Amino acid sequence: MKVTRTTTKTYEVSSGCNSKKWGMPFGRFIDIRVRNNQSVKQFESCFICGHRFSDDEIPNVVVVSSKGNRFSCDTCYEKVMRGGGRDE
Ligand SMILES: [Zn+2]
Numbered sequence: 001m002k003v004t005r006t007t008t009k010t011y012e013v014s015s016g017c018n019s020k021k022w023g024m025p026f027g028r029f030i031d032i033r034v035r036n037n038q039s040v041k042q043f044e045s046c047f048i049c050g051h052r053f054s055d056d057e058i059p060n061v062v063v064v065s066s067k068g069n070r071f072s073c074d075t076c077y078e079k080v081m082r083g084g085g086r087d088e
Helices: 024-034 075-082
Strands: 013-015 060-064 068-072
Touching: 013 075, 060 075, 068 075
Parallel strands: none
Antiparallel strands: 013 060, 060 068
């Protein structure tokens, strides 16, 4: 028989350094990582909602429990900054 299980994980997300000060557009960040042979897959979309970043968008950095730094879009970052809540 076949069994398919879907596991749901809950992560704690908190705001990282303010990447607007950091100011690097997404496309340039990816360029640098690719050039350094670093993986980019985990940074290609907002960790929270899956929004795909455009090259000139400046993503927000969030800290995700057990994963480390990830990117989030502006909308999700605002929610993280407001803090405390769960997904809506
Ligand atoms: Zn998002």
